[in-house]
Amino acid sequence: MNCSLWLGFFAAFVLLVPLASGQTAAPLDETLARQSLSAKPARNPVKSVAPVVKRTHERRATKGLNVEVDVEVIHRTDGSTEEHTFMPLPILFVVNSDQLLDEVSRANVRKLAAIIQEISADGKASFSIQGHTSAEGDAKANQQLSERRAARIQALLAAEGVPMQTLVAIGLGEEVARFPDSAAESELQQDRRVLVVRMR
Template identity: 40%
Template sequence: MKTSLLLLFSLGFAQVQLRAQAVAAPTTAVPAVTVRTLDPLAAQRQLLITPKSVPLPASAVPPVTAPPQPVVKTTKTTTTVETPGLPPRVYQSERSVVVVGDQNQTRELPYVTLPVLFVQGTADLLDAESRSALEQIANVIKTVIAAEPTAMFDIEGHTSTDGLPDFNTALSVARAQRVYDELTLRYGVPATVLSAHGYGSSYAMFPNGTEPQLQLDRRVLVVRTR
């Protein structure tokens, strides 16, 4: 009799556990949400750094017989890009500086990568986060020029190597111009302290890379040039 009661109790308890597990088990996985934000204080610290002349690393000096396509040398935090006809550029992502060399001088320029997204194939801003980032960087630039009135900045548009070169160049120009227009016309940054250039895929850090790497190449930078 006791054995039968114990057996019934155990079966009932097991059924309760199974029902509880069935209720508690999620039916679908909830994907993680990636939040894109600009840290205004970090951006301000970076753009308060004054550009300076530095020795160009030997690895960034282009060979005498340069090949007709970009040559990219990449380590974990440094990417050297040599494009025939353009100055060699060394991107140091850990420090957010680009070393630009030409025949007259070599300069180290601090930059900030803007967390802005565009509608695919256009210069239209994709979302509210992108517009918020532009408002924040506008305030940063105005703070910097209040402290250092001679500071100058260049908006650089870049694309990945995915797509036709002419289209990529035109797209990067349009996106850099869109950011320039937003900063000056909407958010009050003086046009005299800004310029804008689009480089297409000329300075792609990951030519023919994986999709995550190509996404890193689709970027807009605010570079302090003076």
């Protein structure tokens, strides 16, 4: 992956289920989040508006950063694909809820809001907030939960001063869950997430 591709990182929030009552989220890495969202997203040479057939995820090592990143590949009906790369950043939600679990999670949203405001000051950037869930439970309920979580982050960012017109919230439910509902809790945690994706 060349420099222009990995610079198109998309900041993400991983929604983790609390394992103990005293568990808290890790602080947001502001430098990494700023780097992730500053560059315009890399696109494949073929641009398409054809409907999405499916989304898949994979882990890849990166050049220039000593980390692995998640790559979301969007497959369309005309055979074209589009890649979005994002870095997981932790935030905790109450289980089966759109409520943030702790003050660290709330602080992370405030920090992210400040970063997005810096990046979108010229009015040219926009961001998609994508809600995801694990494969546990009913697919319809998971879809609704993912929509509520995405809308919650959208509302919290807007309350911190991010222009609402730069934010779009969508829920993808369990559509791109990487693990079956029988997986270990540590794996299921990785599928409970909200991604903040730079669209332009």
